[in-house]
Amino acid sequence: MYSQDSIAGRRRGRPEPTPETLSGLACLICGTDYRNAPDPEVVVVSHRDGKQLLACQGTCARMASGSVNGLDETPLPLAERVRRHGDGADGS
Numbered sequence: 001m002y003s004q005d006s007i008a009g010r011r012r013g014r015p016e017p018t019p020e021t022l023s024g025l026a027c028l029i030c031g032t033d034y035r036n037a038p039d040p041e042v043v044v045v046s047h048r049d050g051k052q053l054l055a056c057q058g059t060c061a062r063m064a065s066g067s068v069n070g071l072d073e074t075p076l077p078l079a080e081r082v083r084r085h086g087d088g089a090d091g092s
């Protein structure tokens with residue numbers, strides 16, 4: 001008998017993005033919460049479920065997308081991201 005450790009589903013390394021990250025409210029790499037950050041330079045680095053994933057311009061963006069400027073795409077305004085995050089939450 002051998003264990004099933006090597007079979008599907010085990011992912012190592014990166015943790016799953018948080019709900020805040022998935023809503024573009026936090027950096028995909030360092031986790032900075034943009035709602036609390038003063039006025040960071042934020043760039044789009046990826047997409048997931050039709051939403052933009054964001055990271056800080058520079059090191060974080062490069063780690064996430066390979067480019068310090070991320071994708072050639074404009075992030076949604078923070079207020080809009082916050083609103084969508086609120087709408088999407090299915091908790092009461």
Ligand SMILES: [Zn+2]
Pocket residue numbers: 027028029030031032055056060
């Ligand atoms: Zn960052």
